[in-house]
Amino acid sequence: xxxxxxxxxxxxxxxxxxxxxxxxxxxxxxxxxxxxxxxxxxxxxxxxxxxxxxxxxxxxxxxxxxxxxxxxxxxxxxxxxxxxxxxxxxxxxxxxxxxxxxxxxxxxxxxxxxxxxxxxxxxxxxxxxxxxxxxxxxxxxxxxxxxxxxxxxxxxxxxxxxxxxxxxxxxxxxxxxxxxxxxxxxxxxxxxxxxxxxxxxxxxxxxxxxxxxxxxxxxxxxxxxxxxxxxxxxxxxxxxxxxxxxxxxxxxxxxxxxxxxxxxxxxxxxxxxxxxxxxxxxxxxxxxxxxxxxxxxxxxxx
Amino acid sequence: xxxxxxxxxxxxxxxxxxxxxxxxxxxxxxxxxxxxxxxxxxxxxxxxxxxxxxxxxxxxxxxxxxxxxxxxxxxxxxxxxxxxxxxxxxxxxxxxxxxxxxxxxxxxxxxxxxxxxxxxxxxxxxxxxxxxxxxxxxxxxxxxxxxxxxxxxxxxxxxxxxxxxxxxxxxxxxxxxxxxxxxxxxxxxxxxxxxxxxxxxxxxxxxxxxxxxxxxxxxxxxxxxxxxxxxxxxxxxxxxxxxxxxxxxxxxxxxxxxxxxxxx
Numbered sequence: 001x002x003x004x005x006x007x008x009x010x011x012x013x014x015x016x017x018x019x020x021x022x023x024x025x026x027x028x029x030x031x032x033x034x035x036x037x038x039x040x041x042x043x044x045x046x047x048x049x050x051x052x053x054x055x056x057x058x059x060x061x062x063x064x065x066x067x068x069x070x071x072x073x074x075x076x077x078x079x080x081x082x083x084x085x086x087x088x089x090x091x092x093x094x095x096x097x098x099x100x101x102x103x104x105x106x107x108x109x110x111x112x113x114x115x116x117x118x119x120x121x122x123x124x125x126x127x128x129x130x131x132x133x134x135x136x137x138x139x140x141x142x143x144x145x146x147x148x149x150x151x152x153x154x155x156x157x158x159x160x161x162x163x164x165x166x167x168x169x170x171x172x173x174x175x176x177x178x179x180x181x182x183x184x185x186x187x188x189x190x191x192x193x194x195x196x197x198x199x200x201x202x203x204x205x206x207x208x209x210x211x212x213x214x215x216x217x218x219x220x221x222x223x224x225x226x227x228x229x230x231x232x233x234x235x236x237x238x239x240x241x242x243x244x245x246x247x248x249x250x251x252x253x254x255x256x257x258x259x260x261x262x263x264x265x266x267x268x269x270x271x272x273x274x275x276x277x278x279x280x281x282x283x284x285x286x287x288x289x290x291x292x293x294x295x296x297x298x299x300x301x302x
Numbered sequence: 303x304x305x306x307x308x309x310x311x312x313x314x315x316x317x318x319x320x321x322x323x324x325x326x327x328x329x330x331x332x333x334x335x336x337x338x339x340x341x342x343x344x345x346x347x348x349x350x351x352x353x354x355x356x357x358x359x360x361x362x363x364x365x366x367x368x369x370x371x372x373x374x375x376x377x378x379x380x381x382x383x384x385x386x387x388x389x390x391x392x393x394x395x396x397x398x399x400x401x402x403x404x405x406x407x408x409x410x411x412x413x414x415x416x417x418x419x420x421x422x423x424x425x426x427x428x429x430x431x432x433x434x435x436x437x438x439x440x441x442x443x444x445x446x447x448x449x450x451x452x453x454x455x456x457x458x459x460x461x462x463x464x465x466x467x468x469x470x471x472x473x474x475x476x477x478x479x480x481x482x483x484x485x486x487x488x489x490x491x492x493x494x495x496x497x498x499x500x501x502x503x504x505x506x507x508x509x510x511x512x513x514x515x516x517x518x519x520x521x522x523x524x525x526x527x528x529x530x531x532x533x534x535x536x537x538x539x540x541x542x543x544x545x546x547x548x549x550x551x552x553x554x555x556x557x558x559x560x561x562x563x564x565x566x
Contacts, residue, residue, distance in 0.1 A: 142417075144420060145417045146418060146420045149406055150410075150415050153396045153407050156396035156397060156398045156399060157395065160393060161396070162378055163381055163385075163386050164408050165411050166407075167378050
């Protein structure tokens with residue numbers, strides 16, 4: 001039990017980069033980017049194939065980052081310059097990447113067993129923690145720079161930032177590229193930790209990313225950027241923990257994974273809505289009762 | 303300073319919904335001119351603003367700023383000369399960012415945005431000083447998210463953000479129309495003060511006749527995409543609301559049709 005929970009925290013930290021990537025597009029830019037399903041595998045494929053060919057693992061991982069950024073760049077260009085709907089540009093890139101990933105790998109499954117590995121002789125938990133926290137802090141700093149501020153403003157009020165002379169096409173492209181670069185890096189990390197890459201490993205990744213963001217924000221709050229990125233990292237871990245626990249429910253097994261994911265995300269989306277609806281109702285009831293009482297005691301509306 | 307040369311603009315050209323938004327509109331502003339614009343619904347007031355700011359491009363005609371043809375420049379390039387405040391208090395600020403972050407975004411108007419920090423000790427001091435000029439206490443709430451401010455506070459902040467980098471031209475698009483009377487008065491007073499202090503060349507669309515007469519040194523009236531009346535400095539001081547409505551009827555041959563018009 002403890003081992004499996006520890007394993008969940010470990011993989012949660014590695015998936016945290018992907019969740020941070022999804023946070024950039026979904027929350028900051030307000031651009032639901034489905035490229036993620038493809039670029040996650042792209043990152044894994046690049047890291048695996050380069051390592052198999054003798055590239056040092058760290059360098060391979062940096063190439064994953066660049067590969068993901070290029071995929072994001074394409075999606076961003078399709079959306080801003082090609083004027084293709086945001087969702088559709090992501091779907092187009094996702095499907096294109098499916099073939100590109102197969103080309104990179106040469107076959108649907110590639111194993112890293114017996115090869116050099118990023119985690120050779122290292123504690124996965126520690127390395128994962130350093131990477132996740134490091135990227136989180138860098139991202140916090142980035143969002144305070146002038147580029148970062150205009151990127152946030154693009155998602156918050158596009159008309160306004162345009163009237164102040166920022167090129168929103170550019171900020172959107174930067175955001176989507178950075179997002180997919182992080183997603184691809186996360187894919188590379190997962191390839192190293194599981195010692196393999198297969199062409200389907202990215203399927204449903206966007207939903208897991210969204211689940212991490214939503215769960216994180218719901219549990220840990222989103223009052224500031226610092227708080228929110230922390231919540232997203234913790235959300236990625238929380239998702240893995242919930243998932244590990246759900247698998248322990250009698251009758252559940254690995255093939256139910258996508259269903260469990262769907263149920264978790266529905267829960268994370270619906271529970272806060274119900275909670276705030278109940279709260280609103282009780283607040284307005286209380287207030288209405290107060291008003292009635294006041295009217296009754298004064299004998300008229302004041 | 304600003305010259306709109308015979309600008310025409312159609313919406314949905316060649317279709318059954320074709321609409322003439324501007325027809326040979328010609329307007330010339332000198333440095334420091336403050337022009338108020340009135341007109342009935344669909345007269346082309348907002349189109350004129352959008353043509354100047356670069357949101358829309360003229361079908362025919364030219365927009366010149368300081369003698370340079372800017373007609374082909376997109377909005378984000380023209381913004382180095384033009385500050386703008388919209389009618390909707392939500393439009394001019396980013397709600398999920400703090401007051402100082404909003405100001406930092408506005409501070410970089412027309413400059414390239416690099417990887418330096420937007421809010422630093424130095425810029426904070428500038429922001430605090432500028433905010434205190436508004437006199438509504440925002441300088442003590444610089445870390446508050448703008449979404450928490452009232453409509454009037456947001457509009458005052460929008461006005462500051464549109465002007466504190468000293469653009470040459472200020473466009474005000476019914477910027478007090480969505481506010482309650484007291485806050486509208488506050489924002490109007492601030493507008494007058496800022497325009498005067500910075501000697502900004504200003505265009506202001508308003509539905510408030512009294513305001514249109516009281517503010518600025520020139521007034522224009524629009525109808526069906528045309529500028530039908532220009533009142534210059536020397537005549538503006540003698541204007542009254544009745545006289546203005548009378549002029550409109552005389553020129554356009556109909557009553558001023560505007561469901562939102564405020565006579566003052």
